[in-house]
Amino acid sequence: MTTGRRPMTGPGLNRRRVLLSATGLGLAGGALTSIGGLNAQGQTKILVQYDWLMGNGQIGDIVAQKKGFFAEEGLAVTFGAGGPNAQTLPPVLSGQAQIGEFSTTSQALVAYGAGRPIKLFACGYQYSPYAYISLPRSPIRHPRDLVGKTVAVNPNGRFTLQLIMALHKIDPAQVRIVTMGVDMTPLIAGQVDAVTGFLTNTKALSVLGPDRVVMTSEDAGVTSYANPYFASSETYESQKPALARFVRAAAKGWGWAYANRQEAVAIMCDAYPNLERDVERDTVDIVMGIAFNGATKAHGWGCFDNARIARQIEIFGSAEGTFKTRVPDLAGFATQEILELTSAARPRLG
Template sequence: MAMIEDAGRRRALRTLTAGALAAGGGLLSVRAFAGGLATVNMQLGWVPGGNQVGEVVAKRLGYYEKEGIDFHIQPGGPNIDGVAIVASGRFQTGEISSSPSIMLAVSEGLPIKCIAVGLQQHPYTFFSLKKAPIRSPQDMIGKRIGIQSTGMVLLRALLAKHKIPENQVKIVPIGADMMPLVAGQVDAVTGWQTNTTALKPLGADRVDLRLWDTGVRLYALPYYATTSMLKEHPETVQGFLRATARGWMYANQNRDQAIDMLVKDYPNLNRADERVAIDSLMHYAFDQTTQTQGWGAMDAAVWEEQIAMYGQLGQFRAAQPKVDDVMTLDVLKATHSSRLKV
């Protein structure tokens, strides 16, 4: 893909901002009290599911309420630009699938910053089969790589990092399922390693090559807020992060109960599938870094690395953002002790 974000985002932001002004403004204020609580809406970039298990647990166990917050999850989807919605001030916080969406939005002038990340490493993976395994970037040479349009820049980054000319790999546009690999139409497909349900058709013959392990380090499930929210309501943002961290930590330690809560909130989910998926998810949410820095920790150096990489690939239409424009460690520092244990 040439660019992940386009003029549509800027138009959406202008429309949303105009709507906020027409409605009398004030949308950035979280002090629209609901029973004495500050309302915080978290806008997603997708339809809610297993990735929200921590927030579901935190809400059901009253962690947000204890922080003085009336918390709501706002669903996203393919036709919803969640980042633009939050940037307009309509909602207070947001979560997006991958960190590049944050830095690309900031480069376009949207006033948001990442405050924490849900997963310590990105689970984006190239899946192949044992009969024709792809265990390293060099194994891709001469192979057919099935990939969605949104993943093209990630493949380009991998090839560039390992100095593999793009014309040495055959790129095959595919959808989100694994069947092209099963049917032998491609030699590899892509997806999240945490999406255990989608990976079922590949069975025990699956071979994984994680993007992170190839040296392309991105974050997954980053949380963000507007710069105005961070400046005007820092205590509320800190309370939101404390409660969210507690929810994730409880879910990690009580996985069966967490999945019970999840399927009660989202009955369309399959409990058995989600119970398998949570083990993979928690492997990414908690690691050696979180043992000392707590859930949600992130490294400015990783952000610097990916900004430079996207700049080299020509992904920024406007000015290349600086690390401090894209993320802040202030909220993590203010909540450090609260994110180490439930």
């Protein structure tokens, strides 16, 4: 299965990778082209470049495509799958892709903080499913439980753990950090007290049994939205109506998937046969619980809170060197305008 996440990035942001992927193409300026013109049917062409492989994190987008919701909005939408060797930012900055979706707002903030001209306009997930997983024999339910523990993180996960320790005034010398891949064996064998993973990667987590203990990075105070949609600043300013049509259709897809979960899984797995149908059936409720919550019930799918983004900027800015060129300003980095334009169409569920 896929998690809809870049496991080596997640909220443990890979600043070097984000920046090199842009500078390698010399894309420090604005986009070279905008929305991709019209097809033979007169539909506006949009390419969405995702950060990771297509999977349950994009189930609503896939439904919107296969059910014809994008077509109803006059859009011809194609998906550019990401992956470990793919680059998310350069296609958006060059205009090859009109919309990008990072794994987390952490990546978007780092790119913007390095001077890249992007604009965040919606968030598919209300929080990051990145988590610290432990077992009842040595549980980590709260940040202070990290004291005296050994925690295995992915290679780029140290940054988030360091932020958590700083937020809760934990002496780093009191937490032993080791590097791991995706194997849960060290936790099962008692070699470590916690591992990191994604709540949506239920197949990997299943070996730990139902009694596993979970503390998300959000639980630990490191605020972050996930699956944020963004465009280059140039595309955003010139193509707001098309972006609004995209969000309306995507929101309809996510609302349909919320109400018809098993049918949505079937549509997704038919479109991407590499996905394991049984695993995705067991995971879809978790996905919907991350995409929809009290905030979306009040403000609709895709919403984000400016105060939470501002708090994330504050937290990340407290770590020296996170923002290479500038500290992100909220008004420049993110906009509520597309959400306001689509307010009536975005399902209020949660």
